[in-house]
Amino acid sequence: TPLADDYLSALSMISSIEPHTLLYIFLPALLFESANAIESHVFRKVLGKALTLAFPAMFAGVALMALVVKALYPAWGWAACLLLGTITSATDPVAVVATLRELGAKPSLSTTIEGESLLNDGTAVVFFVLLKEIVVVGEMKEWWWMAWDFVRMAGGGPLIGWAWGVVSLAWILRVFNDSLVEITISITSAYLAYYVSENSLGSSGVLTVVTLGLCYGSTLGRTCISPEVIHFLHEFWETLGYLANTVIFVLTGVVILYNTNFAALELWDIAVCALVYVGATVVRFLLFALTFPLFRKM
Numbered sequence: 001t002p003l004a005d006d007y008l009s010a011l012s013m014i015s016s017i018e019p020h021t022l023l024y025i026f027l028p029a030l031l032f033e034s035a036n037a038i039e040s041h042v043f044r045k046v047l048g049k050a051l052t053l054a055f056p057a058m059f060a061g062v063a064l065m066a067l068v069v070k071a072l073y074p075a076w077g078w079a080a081c082l083l084l085g086t087i088t089s090a091t092d093p094v095a096v097v098a099t100l101r102e103l104g105a106k107p108s109l110s111t112t113i114e115g116e117s118l119l120n121d122g123t124a125v126v127f128f129v130l131l132k133e134i135v136v137v138g139e140m141k142e143w144w145w146m147a148w149d150f151v152r153m154a155g156g157g158p159l160i161g162w163a164w165g166v167v168s169l170a171w172i173l174r175v176f177n178d179s180l181v182e183i184t185i186s187i188t189s190a191y192l193a194y195y196v197s198e199n200s201l202g203s204s205g206v207l208t209v210v211t212l213g214l215c216y217g218s219t220l221g222r223t224c225i226s227p228e229v230i231h232f233l234h235e236f237w238e239t240l241g242y243l244a245n246t247v248i249f250v251l252t253g254v255v256i257l258y259n260t261n262f263a264a265l266e267l268w269d270i271a272v273c274a275l276v277y278v279g280a281t282v283v284r285f286l287l288f289a290l291t292f293p294l295f296r297k298m
Contacts, residue, residue, distance in 0.1 A: 014251060015258030022255075024195070026248045028209050032190040033241030035118055035213025037234070038111055040222075043214070046112040048298050049291075053112075054119030057287045061089040062127060064286070068279035072272055083131040088280045090124035091117045122207035126153045157197055157204035161211025164193040169215065169224040177226045183233055186216065 043050075065085030070076065091113075100110040130149055168189040175181050193212050198205030215221050222230060 011254055012258065014254050017251065017255065019255075022248060022251060026244045027206070028190045028194040029237075029240050029244045030248075031118065031121070031194075031206060031209040032186075032213040032216075033237040033244075034114060035210045036217040036237055037241075038114060038118075038214070038217055039107060040214070040218045042107050042111045043115055046108050046115060049112050049295055050115035050119055052291055052294065053116040053287070054123055057291055058089060058120045058123050060290075061283055061287055062086050064283045065089055065280060068276065068283070072275060077135075079131055079134040083128065083135055084276075086124050086127040086131060088276060089283075090121055118210045119207075122154070122157060122204050122210060125206045126150060126204055129153065152202060153204040154207065156201065157207030158211040160197045160201060160203055161193060161208040162215060164189055164208070165212045165215025165221065168212075169221055173224045175226070177228045179226075179229045179232050182225060182229050183236055186233065186237070 062082060062085045065088050066078065066081040069081040069084045070078070073081070096113060100113075168185055172182050172185050175185075189212060190209055194205040194209050197203045197208035216225075225233060
């Protein structure tokens with residue numbers, strides 16, 4: 001029928017979307033909403049745990065997942081194994097955090113999980129960019145050049161986000177009870193900060209927007225927003241984050257469906273996917289088991 005043909009044609013067009021387009025449209029909204037919604041006083045208390053999970057534990061998780069991939073594909077180089085290990089080590093706690101809130105769990109638990117996800121997303125993106133370049137080029141850069149790339153991306157992102165947050169909040173401070181202007185400034189800041197950091201300054205757009213959102217969600221940042229606007233601003237970003245989460249998962253499913261040659265899949269490919277999933281779960285459990293004694297002391 002014409003309706004079915006139009007539907008299939010629309011799905012085909014969606015499947016050809018360039019991956020970076022999806023990131024540029026949805027990622028700033030998702031990151032800013034999550035960072036802005038975190039309770040700043042709780043986040044300060046669990047910052048040590050979040051940083052431990054997002055950096056040392058993330059590094060260990062990538063290395064362990066690389067060993068799992070190497071065992072499954074011995075012919076792969078270590079750079080390719082580390083690349084897949086990085087992809088599978090990033091976390092997305094949207095459903096988990098929502099469930100914890102419904103169950104009335106301690107805010108510190110959900111904040112630790114969400115804060116770790118925000119921070120290790122940035123770490124994973126930095127690793128992904130560096131390792132992808134090695135895999136594509138086929139050779140490793142000088143160690144000092146890779147170290148500079150890591151510092152520029154991992155350190156420059158938060159600095160850019162903090163500077164952008166200071167400027168945009170100072171701008172909002174000059175406005176009083178104008179919801180359209182204040183929300184527009186927050187939207188413009190999130191997207192422009194991501195684009196400028198990622199494309200113009202060669203830094204991590206993810207860490208930039210996370211830092212920007214934390215600036216807005218801090219105690220000082222909340223005082224810069226007009227009293228009659230702050231609740232509406234949070235409701236707006238919560239709705240935008242929900243819509244972005246829903247749409248991006250649907251679009252990702254369509255892209256994978258249309259760009260995967262299922263006829264060429266063999267039973268071993270499906271088994272490898274299952275083994276990688278099990279491996280990622282076991283590695284995650286080991287990381288929590290190893291860091292739990294340290295968290296008790298924190």
